[in-house]
Structures are given as C-alpha cells and as structure tokens.
Amino acid sequence: MSTPSAQAPAAPHDGDVLPAADVSRAADVLRGRRIAVLTGAGISTDSGIPAYRGVGAPATRTPMTVQTFLASDEARRRYWAGGHLGWRTFTAAQPNEGHRALFEMERTGVSGGVITQNVDGLHLRAGSSRVVELHGTMRTVLCLRCGQVFSRGAVAAQIDEHNPWLTRPENIVLNPDGDVSPETTAGFVLPVCTVCDGMLKPDVVFFGEFVPAGRFRLAESLLASCDALLVAGSSLVVNSGIRIIERARRRGLPLVVVNLEPTRADAWATATVAGRTGDVLPALQEFLS
Template sequence: MATGLEAPPLTDELLDEAVSLMRGAHVAVLTGAGVSTDSGIPDYRGEGAPVRTPMTFQTFLASETARKRYWAGSHLGWRNFAAAEPNSGHRALAELELHGVVPGVVTQNVDGLHRRAGSRHVVELHGGMDRVRCLTCGQHYARQAIADRLASLNPLVDLDTAIRPAPDGDVEVDDVGSMAIPACTVCGGVLKPDVVFFGEFVPTDTFHAASSLVRGSDTLLVAGSSLVVNSGIRLIEFARRRRMPIIVVNRGVTKGDSRATVKIDGGASETLTAMADALLR
C-alpha cells in the first residue's frame, strides 16, 4: 500500500496491480485538473503551476471592480479555453464507459472535456464554464452568448492580443477600468459563470449524484487530482469507509495517498490510456 511519501512512477507492476483491481469491477472515476493539462489547460496546483490567487465568491459579490477583473480575464481567455480538445485520457475514460467498465465520471474540472470526449454520465462537481447564470433570478445563459455580449460592449478589446492563459479559461489582466460587463436580460441581476467559486459549496444534489456513483461501484479511480479541494477528499473517504480499493494516479503527492491501495506517480493521459488498453484488448 502507498505511503504518500515517495510514490513510485508508472511501472508494469504498478499498472498490473491497478488493472487487477479494475478488471471485472465497476470503476467510479474522480478526475481533477491533471487530466486536462495535456489539452493545454493549466493546473492550479500541479508541478510548475504559477502561484495565483483565485477569485472567491465573496470578493466577486462584494466588488464591481473584482467582477470587471474577472470578466475581463475570462472574456479574453474563453476562446482559448473553449478551443481545447479532449486528450487521450478523456477518450480512454469514454471508451471504458462504453464497454461497461466505468459507470460514470465525477470531475472537479469545469472544462466540459469529458462530455466532449463522449462520456455520457458525467457529474460536474464544480459546474461548467460553458454556462452562465443570474445570481438574482437564476436565469441560465450559454457562455458563448455572454461572450458575444461582452465583445459587443467592449469593441476595443483585442481578442488577437497575445495572452497568458490561466486555469478555468482565465488569463492575467491588470487594466480593467473601462471594462463593461453585461447584466441579466431578465432582471438586471449579476451574472456569474455556473461554476463553484472558492468560498462556495458544491450543491447538495450534485454531491449526492457523485456519492451515489461511488456507492454503486466496486473500485474508485482518482486521476489528476491533488485532492486538496474538500469535495474530492470527501469522496475518497466515502470509498475508504466502504472498504473499496482506491487507485490514485497523479504527478506528485496527493492528500489521498495514504488511503490509496495503489498510487501511481505519473501523467493521467498515458496512465489512463494504458489502463484502457489493458482492460479492453
């Protein structure tokens, strides 16, 4: 069993051990940002990730300047974020679902890449960046519709300017004084991407769907998550209490390493692809 101190990299022996826990089982999957880094979406906490202070829900609500900064960065970064394509890891999980190995994927990511790769049962713990909602009346909008409104309100914003991407489709932007942000067309309320910001809680029904997926499975596979966020560690603890085998795949140490039956210190894409090849060949 892994100790979480110096986890060994992917080897044939470790892969065989993980695959043996998955073979003939229903495998619930929990994914984090490390699954999408090979699609060009940066990771908040992975090795080499820049130190960055994320937007909190409280700050977003309290400050119009903060909302302008957020929407300016998100507007400039949305095109790059939306253009990201699923990688081999996403496709491997979709293939495992198609063949009945994986009943569904719980993801901490907000990029929608699991759905685009073909996974049908996806629980998005932290929501999706492709949706926007009004905090007053609850009206929902397609993100592209809001992006079009932002472009119309801010015709001088140059979308072709070189930008430095950051996680969740954001970029670093300093000058936001002249940024105009759209309001809800129904009630005039504040619009917010339909994602869970820091300082918010995962909706109860969403977490119930995630825990139900784990409850109905035999094994839990965690891929590309440091398990720092509470929603992830709650699921891995739920599996541990049910004495389910737990497989953790991640570059570097995670908070779940001490609970893992098998820990593989490696990239999500290559490991998930190798698992699918072994299980489906």
Template sequence: MAAIVHETTHIEGLESLVQLVVGRRVAVLTGAGVSTDSGIPDYRGQGASKRTPMNISDFLNSELARKRYWAGAHVGWKSFSQAEPNQGHLAIAAMEQGGIIEGVISQNVDGLHRRAGNSHVVDLHGSLDRVICLECSQQFDRVSIEQQLSDENPWLEELSNIVLAPDGDVDVSNFNEVTIPACTVCGGILKPDVVFFGEFVPAKIFAAAQSLVKRADALIVAGSSLAVNSAVRLVDQARREKMPIAIINKGVTKGDRKAAVKLDGGTSPILTALAHELGSGYLYEDIE
C-alpha cells in the same frame, strides 16, 4: 469518437491497477491533471500559475472584482473553449462505453469528458459553458455572453501573450475599463455556473457524486492532488465502504496513504494503457 493511440511502453504499477479494476464497477474522480494534456494548466502542478482564483465574496461585493473576472474570463475563453479531449479523456470514455466505468465525477469545469464521449458525468464544480443570473436564476449559453463582452469591449480582442489559468481566466491589467454584461431578464449579476473559491458544492450535485461512488466497487482518482475538501470526502466515503482506491497523479496527493494502488505519472498514458489492458482495444490504433 477519435481513435485512441496506444503506445506499448512499460508502466510501473499498471498490472496492480488492472487487478484492482478487473471484475469491479469503477467510479472515476478526475482533477485538473486530466486536462493538462489538452493545454489547460492545473493549479498546483509544476509550472502552475501562482495567481489567486476569484473568490465568491469578492465577486458578489465588488463591481471592480466582477470587472476583473469578466475581463480575464473573456480573454481566456477563446483558448479555453477550443481545448480538445486528450487521450486520457478518450480512454475514460472508452471504458465507460465498455461497461468498465460507472461514471465520472469531475472537479474540472472544461466539459471535456462529455465531449470525449462520456454520458454519465457529475460536474462537481459546474461548467464554464453556462452562465446564470444570481437574482432570477435565468440561465444563458456562454456564447451569447461572450458576444456581449466582445461588442461592448472590442479592445479586449487585441490583447495577446495571455497566460491561461485552469478556470479559463487570464490576468488583465486595465480591467477597470470593462463593461460587464447584466441579466437581460432582470438586470441582475451574471456569474458562470461554476463553484468559485469560498462557495460550497450544491447539495444536489454532491449527492449525485456520492450516489455514483455508492454504486461502484472501486474508485480511481486521476489527476487530482485531493486538495479540495469535496474530493477528499468522496475518497473517505469509498474508504468507509471498504472499496479499493487507486490514485494516478504526478506527485504526492493527500490520499496516497488511503490508496491500495498509487501510480506516479501522467494520466493520459496510464489511463490509455489501462483501457487497452481491460479490452477496450476496438477504439485503439496500436503503435509498435
């Protein structure tokens, strides 16, 4: 694992966050704000794209919508897949390895928590590196699907000046020319193994998230505005079980009034400082 760089700067509210965590088993719920320092934008933060993400109804009922999705997803995949874990991801992994964090429930689809070193991750909304057939349930590695898209649509490789979205998508104007891949087993519709807008989180996945919260004594929400119902339900679960909740986010969230501690700021410096204060310093290079 790469070393975490810790800068000794004052962070308002850090002491309260440390006190909330000390002696407790912690679950962490992360949102898009955790990955912005890796170059992946969020949906609602400052400078976020105003584009509309793919809706499951459109994807299922319109071949043109599927062409639009796969064209943009293919163009954005190279940048998305090359994103690296940032200091916030590494700090969360260090705290899991140090026995401070029980595990991570992530609303992100980038897989960066696992790449940072976390072993217990619930991907609430799935992961873009997997593709599934909606007819026969066959699973494919995303790399093989990307190769098909490249072979059948070489002109997509020439597009530049792309604006990446949080789900790895990009707006492509002439998507009606795209040839989209089909399942090599049954010829069915292929879809990335993620929850589109309008879909429900699979019951087994949400149950795993609830179980992680149940085993914890405290919940940290990092980089999420809590605009999605599944995330709010997990926060409400923690509140019902009378566990303290900490929120780390730039700007207001829907859970602020439920939090014992709220730190308004970037997740990377705050999580890095928290891990350092809690004694995960063997993974750090201190800069005075």
C-alpha cells in the same frame, strides 16, 4: 455527439517513463470491478489547461473567491474581462488520451462514469455520457437575482457589444481558471442579466463556495453504483474530492490513485501510480479491456 474511435495508449512524454509495474498492479486491483472515476485538473493539463498546483502550475496565482466576486465591482470587472479574453482559447481545448481512455472504459462497461472537479467539459466532448461536473461548468452563466440561465456564448456577445475596445493578446497564456490577465479593466462594462439587470456569475463553484447538495448527491449515486474508485489527476487538496474519498472508504472500496505528485489520499490507496494521466489511463484501459 460523434463517437470517438478507440485510441492506442499514448507513448510517454519525452523524459517520462511509464511505470509499467505500478500500472499492472493498479489494473489487478481494478480488474473485474465496476469503476467510478474522480478526475481533477491534472487530466486536462495535456489539453493545454493549466492547474493550480503541481508541475507547471503558476507560483503566485490567487484564485477568485466567491466573497470577493460578490463584494467588489472591480473584482468582477477583472474576472469577466480576463475570462472573456481567454474564453475562446479555453473552449478550443481538445480532449486528450486520458479523456478518451475513460470514454472507452465507460463504453465497454468497465467504468460506471466520471465525477470531475473540472469545469472544462472535456469529458463530455470525449464522448463520456455519465459525468457529474462537481464544480459546475463554464458553458453556462447564472443570474443571481432571478435565476435565469444563459449560454456563455450569449454573455460573450454582450461583452463584445459593450466593450469593443477589449482586444485579445496575440499569444494567449491561460491561467488555471481559463482566463488571462487583462492589461486594464478601466471602462469595462460588466455583463448583466437581460431579464432583470441582475448580477451574472458563471455556473461554477468558486473558492469559498459549497458544491450544491443535489449535485453532490448525484456524485454519491454514481459512486454507489460502482465497487472501486479510480482517482486521476487530482491532488485532492480541495475538500469536495476528499468527501468522495471518504464515501469510498466507508464502503471499503479499493482505491487507485493516478497523479504525477503525491496526493492527500495516497496513504489510503490500495495502489498508486505516479505518472501523467494521458499516459497511464490508456495503459490501464488496455489492461482492463
């Protein structure tokens, strides 16, 4: 992977004011410490990937649960058809200033790595190497019968072959899962495992599913190697994020929260910054470099 060049802090978006005093205070909390970073959907919204909650989130979006996915052929057809239509747009999203700032923090030794709730792979594409993808990744697909692992590209090719009638909308509007809403799923042929014909599922943690224990231990190990926690772009509504916060609290680690809106951890935070991660993280990186 090529190494991105260092970037100057991004200018605030039109209508936004970078809260300089809050950023300075957060930097004072973090300075001289090795930082673990926990990120959520808010860091990827500037890359065109919407979030379930917060500014600009869909008002009535109902996420797919693992129970529904496993129990219903129609639900799986809807999931795979919509996911296929949005997949290329989702994977074409590029890392933004927030992702690049975190890469710079890792490169210079300020950060010990990133624990992310996102499945878009943008931290890795920005150059970060110590990344725990807590909720999995859209890059791979699993067979639930035999355990075979496939690339998403291979599954996409199978969907194209068996569903040549399925055409992408002219103007793609992504949902938070990286899918779009298909006009119809009538006649859609589900992809299957080419080894055993078993059911396929993206290698992501659905709503109603637990983070695999081994993966959570990796996140705990990353946190244990650091002595401060920075939360960026997460409302912390999902329990996996709160579990990381609880581990940090048990050790008495300083906690800094950067998010546009209030979070479940604000009352425990040593410092909070209300702002876009694409604005605040580059400013923090400059303070700490």
